[in-house]
Amino acid sequence: xxxxxxxxxxxxxxxxxxxxxxxxxxxxxxxxxxxxxxxxxxxxxxxxxxxxxxxxxxxxxxxxxxxxxxxxxxxxxxxxxxxxxxxxxxxxxxxxxxxxxxxxxxxxxxxxxxxxxxxxxxxxxxxxxxxxxxxxxxxxxxxxxxxxxxxxxxxxxxxxxxxxxxxxxxxxxxxxxxxxxxxxxxxxxxxxxxxxxxxxxxxxxxxxxxxxxxxxxxxxxxxxxxxxxxxxxxxxxxxxxxxxxxxxxxxxxxxxxxxxxx
Amino acid sequence: xxxxxxxxxxxxxxxxxxxxxxxxxxxxxxxxxxxxxxxxxxxxxxxxxxxxxxxxxxxxxxxxxxxxxxxxxxxxxxxxxxxxxxxxxxxxxxxxxxxxxxxxxxxxxxxxxxxxxxxxxxxxxxxxxxxxxxxxxxxxxxxxxxxxxxxxxxxxxxxxxxxxxxxxxxxxxxxxxxxxxxxxxxxxxxxxxxxxxxxxxxxxxxxxxxxxxxxxxxxxxxxxxxxxxxxxxxxxxxxxxxxxxxxxxxxxxxxxxxxxxxxxxxxxxxxxxxxxxxxxxxxxxxxxxxxxxxxxxxxxxxxxxxxxxxxxxxxxxxxxxxxxxxxxxx
Numbered sequence: 333x334x335x336x337x338x339x340x341x342x343x344x345x346x347x348x349x350x351x352x353x354x355x356x357x358x359x360x361x362x363x364x365x366x367x368x369x370x371x372x373x374x375x376x377x378x379x380x381x382x383x384x385x386x387x388x389x390x391x392x393x394x395x396x397x398x399x400x401x402x403x404x405x406x407x408x409x410x411x412x413x414x415x416x417x418x419x420x421x422x423x424x425x426x427x428x429x430x431x432x433x434x435x436x437x438x439x440x441x442x443x444x445x446x447x448x449x450x451x452x453x454x455x456x457x458x459x460x461x462x463x464x465x466x467x468x469x470x471x472x473x474x475x476x477x478x479x480x481x482x483x484x485x486x487x488x489x490x491x492x493x494x495x496x497x498x499x500x501x502x503x504x505x506x507x508x509x510x511x512x513x514x515x516x517x518x519x520x521x522x523x524x525x526x527x528x529x530x531x532x533x534x535x536x537x538x539x540x541x542x543x544x545x546x547x548x549x550x551x552x553x554x555x556x557x558x559x560x561x562x563x564x565x566x567x568x569x570x571x572x573x574x575x576x577x578x579x580x581x582x583x584x585x586x587x588x589x590x591x592x593x594x
Numbered sequence: 595x596x597x598x599x600x601x602x603x604x605x606x607x608x609x610x611x612x613x614x615x616x617x618x619x620x621x622x623x624x625x626x627x628x629x630x631x632x633x634x635x636x637x638x639x640x641x642x643x644x645x646x647x648x649x650x651x652x653x654x655x656x657x658x659x660x661x662x663x664x665x666x667x668x669x670x671x672x673x674x675x676x677x678x679x680x681x682x683x684x685x686x687x688x689x690x691x692x693x694x695x696x697x698x699x700x701x702x703x704x705x706x707x708x709x710x711x712x713x714x715x716x717x718x719x720x721x722x723x724x725x726x727x728x729x730x731x732x733x734x735x736x737x738x739x740x741x742x743x744x745x746x747x748x749x750x751x752x753x754x755x756x757x758x759x760x761x762x763x764x765x766x767x768x769x770x771x772x773x774x775x776x777x778x779x780x781x782x783x784x785x786x787x788x789x790x791x792x793x794x795x796x797x798x799x800x801x802x803x804x805x806x807x808x809x810x811x812x813x814x815x816x817x818x819x820x821x822x823x824x825x826x827x828x829x830x831x832x833x834x835x836x837x838x839x840x841x842x843x844x845x846x847x848x849x850x851x852x853x854x855x856x857x858x859x860x861x862x863x864x865x866x867x868x869x870x871x872x873x874x875x876x877x878x879x880x881x882x883x884x885x886x887x888x889x890x891x892x893x894x895x896x897x898x899x900x901x902x903x904x905x906x907x908x909x910x911x912x913x914x915x916x917x918x919x920x921x922x923x924x
Contacts, residue, residue: 344710426694433658435683594660
């Protein structure tokens with residue numbers, strides 16, 4: 333398959349995603365609303381009582397903004413919504429069989445979902461990150477602001493954490509082919525099961541295999557519980573764990589797409 | 595007697611566009627298709643006729659690689675499938691069951707999605723395809739606002755994106771009103787007669803197949819029970835040219851044609867006479883001259899249309915009847 337066709341297919345998948353208004357609106361709300369609310373509230377607090385509340389911007393609020401987006405909460409939720417939509421879109425509309433009968437390989441049909449989902453997910457996350465930066469610098473007053481290295485590291489971490497979660501969501505949704513089931517399972521894992529497993533210190537080193545722990549390793553800001561329960565691991569181990577998650581879920585999604593009755 | 599399918603193939607003087615051999619599909623203990631040998635010649639409208647649950651959709655799904663055959667072999671456009679499925683399907687358009695689309699996309703956007711999957715050159719065919727099915731002015735509306743008839747037409751437009759040599763349509767007139775059915779039938783005939791495409795139509799509607807198709811196969815309980823040109827099918831594999839003749843004096847007419855070489859069989863009927871010609875339909879004129887020459891006034895001379903429905907019911911009734919002597923006794 334030529335790169336032209338691959339690009340066209342990814343473009344078509346992107347079209348399907350961006351035109352799915354419900355998903356798009358929810359993703360934008362989940363990405364923008366927490367950031368806007370956070371800076372609005374802290375700015376109002378500072379304006380009403382400057383002695384008690386510091387300025388809404390500065391490095392500390394930048395950390396909070398990155399936590400909100402990439403701190404394994406709203407950013408991953410956006411990634412899950414978009415990834416699941418990309419993974420189930422054709423099957424749930426009943427269009428998958430019409431794509432299969434074109435003769436194009438099923439693996440190519442599966443593969444085109446990933447760049448489309450990543451493109452939309454990252455576009456939304458970057459727009460929310462811009463809001464964080466605006467809040468950080470506009471409301472900084474006399475506080476120190478993050479340097480360009482920290483800004484780039486923050487962006488890199490957000491793209492990594494949401495990209496990985498989005499890819500896993502594409503694979504898992506392609507495996508289940510059920511949008512509600514995939515969303516519920518992934519959110520439950522991300523918000524409930526994952527933190528619970530990590531908090532059980534008696535589990536020891538197997539906690540390294542929890543995806544969020546591997547992702548936290550690459551964060552430029554402190555996340556969650558300040559590492560009280562975090563499983564420590566090297567960069568190589570963290571990378572290996574992330575790759576393992578990607579291989580398993582993308583592999584399962586590709587297998588299911590290749591073998592299921594269309 | 596020659597095999598009707600062989601006759602049809604010879605007449606078309608081309609290769610087969612669909613060919614299956616011993617095609618079988620089992621779902622657990624249930625056999626959906628049982629050793630199907632199907633031969634569809636190029637350049638015709640071919641009906642795949644059978645009652646609901648006969649295995650028609652399963653057959654189509656296997657041909658298109660949507661599900662795997664349990665055993666047997668298939669060739670599509672001369673290519674073995676699934677081995678050369680991609681090449682074969684590049685010139686095939688298909689609607690399986692009902693045409694489905696992304697409802698929140700417009701008609702044009704839905705075609706863009708499929709065009710992207712088919713290849714870079716296909717995008718240029720979107721506008722002609724929309725125009726061909728009469729949807730050019732509605733192409734920017736969301737598909738969720740389309741009627742069923744419009745969706746069927748958009749489905750055909752999607753098929754046309756591949757500039758298909760073969761269109762496979764599964765129950766294409768389901769849910770269409772009489773006007774829509776007529777329109778659809780005319781479109782299929784135009785594709786066959788003016789564009790040289792082959793159209794394979796699965797249907798449980800006898801009348802529809804009879805009016806639209808040149809040839810057909812009858813499938814029941816997973817088996818193809820007969821196949822051939824439409825006239826041959828209706829006549830049970832034999833082409834019969836039968837006439838209804840209205841005359842002023844039936845007895846004189848019967849005695850006049852009793853020994854004629856033009857007539858194979860003649861008998862009295864409510865309409866006057868029923869005559870089976872020994873030769874082709876052109877001998878009707880000679881028979882008319884013979885009757886007039888014998889002083890019989892001919893008021894009506896009408897060919898009897900062999901009914902596919904009668905043939906279909908005959909076949910399915912035969913399958914229903916027990917063949918085991920023990921079963922008969924019981």
